[in-house]
Amino acid sequence: MKLTTENKQLTRLAELMQLERDHLFQYACYRLGSATEADDVVQDLYLRLWKQGARLAEIEDLKGYVYRSLINSCTSALRSRRQFATTETLDTLSSDDLAPKDFEQEFRLIERLMALLPDEQSEVIRLRIYGGRQFDEIASICNIPLTTAKSRFRYGIDKLREALEKRGLI
Amino acid sequence: MKTNNNLDNFSDNRVVNLLTPRFTPTTSLEFKAPTPRRRPLWQAIRIGTVAAMVAVVVVIGISGVQTSTARDVVERAMTQLLESDNYLVQFTANVTENKNSRELYDIDFDGTPRKGIVEIRKEESNVIMAIKWQDEARTMELYNGESYQRYQNGQLVLERPHGGIDLSPLASLEKLKPYAAAMGWLLKFREEGDMVLVSTRGDKVEIVARFSKSEGRLLGVECSGPYNGQQVTVLTVERIDFDVPPTE
Numbered sequence: 251m252k253l254t255t256e257n258k259q260l261t262r263l264a265e266l267m268q269l270e271r272d273h274l275f276q277y278a279c280y281r282l283g284s285a286t287e288a289d290d291v292v293q294d295l296y297l298r299l300w301k302q303g304a305r306l307a308e309i310e311d312l313k314g315y316v317y318r319s320l321i322n323s324c325t326s327a328l329r330s331r332r333q334f335a336t337t338e339t340l341d342t343l344s345s346d347d348l349a350p351k352d353f354e355q356e357f358r359l360i361e362r363l364m365a366l367l368p369d370e371q372s373e374v375i376r377l378r379i380y381g382g383r384q385f386d387e388i389a390s391i392c393n394i395p396l397t398t399a400k401s402r403f404r405y406g407i408d409k410l411r412e413a414l415e416k417r418g419l420i
Numbered sequence: 421m422k423t424n425n426n427l428d429n430f431s432d433n434r435v436v437n438l439l440t441p442r443f444t445p446t447t448s449l450e451f452k453a454p455t456p457r458r459r460p461l462w463q464a465i466r467i468g469t470v471a472a473m474v475a476v477v478v479v480i481g482i483s484g485v486q487t488s489t490a491r492d493v494v495e496r497a498m499t500q501l502l503e504s505d506n507y508l509v510q511f512t513a514n515v516t517e518n519k520n521s522r523e524l525y526d527i528d529f530d531g532t533p534r535k536g537i538v539e540i541r542k543e544e545s546n547v548i549m550a551i552k553w554q555d556e557a558r559t560m561e562l563y564n565g566e567s568y569q570r571y572q573n574g575q576l577v578l579e580r581p582h583g584g585i586d587l588s589p590l591a592s593l594e595k596l597k598p599y600a601a602a603m604g605w606l607l608k609f610r611e612e613g614d615m616v617l618v619s620t621r622g623d624k625v626e627i628v629a630r631f632s633k634s635e636g637r638l639l640g641v642e643c644s645g646p647y648n649g650q651q652v653t654v655l656t657v658e659r660i661d662f663d664v665p666p667t668e
Contacts, residue, residue: 267451275447285445285581286566296451353443360439379439410435420434 259306266312267296273382274320280380281324283357291323314390317381321373321391340366340413348419363410371406374399448580506541511641513655524559524570527654529647615639626651 267274271292278288299306299316309315340362350356364372370392377383377391389399414420512535515525525534535554540547546564553559557572570578610617619628630639641657 264451271447271449271451275449276441276444279445280441285447288445289447289449292447292449348438350443353445356441356443360441363439375439379436380441407435410439414435414438420438 255307256304259302259304260300262312263296263299263306266316267292267299270313270316273380274316277317277320277376277381278324279353280357280360281376282327283354283361285353287327291327292320295319295323311390314387317377317383317387317391321377340417340419343417343419345419366413367406367409371402371409374402375406378403506539508659508661509538509540509657510659511536511538511655511657523561523568525553529645529652529654531654629657 274292275288278291279285282288282291306312343362347359350359373392374388377388383391385399386396389396392399512533513527514529514531515534516528516531517524518526537552539550539552549563551561560571562569568580569576615630617628617630619626627641627643629641642653643655644651644653
């Protein structure tokens with residue numbers, strides 16, 4: 251059966267989302283700290299993109315577009331509740347906290363570490379570790395040169411190492 | 421140009437290890453390609469979502485019967501929605517059973533008409549939605565925001581951790597307004613004789629609620645979409661009741 255242009259694009263979208271599902275979900279999980287919310291955000295993202303139908307053909311780098319949209323969706327979700335949430339600092343971090351036993355503890359640890367970094371560095375680290383993106387993909391998603399993507403990652407990791415060493419945690 | 425995508429060149433393994441996820445939850449989300457020329461849109465819109473949309477549109481429409489401006493209608497509807505602890509929506513939908521689906525039934529232009537009741541109940545900040553089908557197995561699908569449960573003949577037959585339908589917008593005005601906007605629920609109000617028609621059209625789905633001004637009551641709601649060159653009705657709401665005692 252012949253596919254319409256819209257169906258072709260929706261198929262392209264569905265296949266990409268299915269292929270990237272675990273990374274999209276994982277990124278959202280470790281950004282939002284809630285599997286349920288991550289599920290909703292990824293699903294809402296899919297529906298929003300789905301609504302574009304045949305216009306998806308105009309998007310050359312669909313994968314990059316999907317990740318950019320996910321970042322924005324997560325940021326919006328966080329912004330709506332940020333006024334009520336506070337991130338703990340590293341000052342109260344103990345060595346026990348470095349060995350989380352479940353997702354909740356692990357998210358709290360990661361959130362505390364990420365809070366030490368400027369947004370542009372934490373975003374690159376999140377895309378690399380939770381989104382599973384290569385540096386050239388991160389460069390494309392964030393619209394920055396490849397060298398900048400790498401250096402932001404390196405500076406971020408260095409800063410975290412220094413902070414943890416200073417507190418005798420590693 | 422050859423690019424270097426390895427972490428090892430400049431990462432500190434101890435820090436990277438701390439950041440590496442070990443307890444990532446799992447997801448049951450599935451993204452399926454559309455079937456050509458059949459249900460191109462409805463696959464993405466599950467019946468629970470449609471039912472919730474219908475419930476909200478009906479609420480908005482009911483409030484509109486005795487008011488004059490669209491702004492009044494929306495404001496009063498939001499108030500009524502928030503003040504009602506629960507409401508029941510009786511509907512008939514054209515459905516087909518889909519064993520691979522996250523929900524039992526798909527809305528389908530070629531489906532069989534089946535009656536059901538959507539019950540939406542607010543408990544503090546939580547919103548619970550149940551769809552009770554008038555089928556042989558007396559299927560009930562329950563969404564509590566955290567899980568999806570399916571009961572047949574009173575027995576739990578399926579439970580999944582992630583409901584997938586975000587019911588939280590129904591809990592508060594602050595959430596409902598942006599959610600409705602995000603879903604593209606652009607409400608239109610018009611009068612035809614004794615009738616007030618409240619309609620919303622997102623994508624190819626159109627929902628129209630009809631009310632009698634003189635009788636001050638809901639006449640019906642229809643949800644339709646294009647199929648084979650025609651606008652085909654696939655879901656009809658016959659009645660909505662507010663603040664009825666919760667059922668089991």
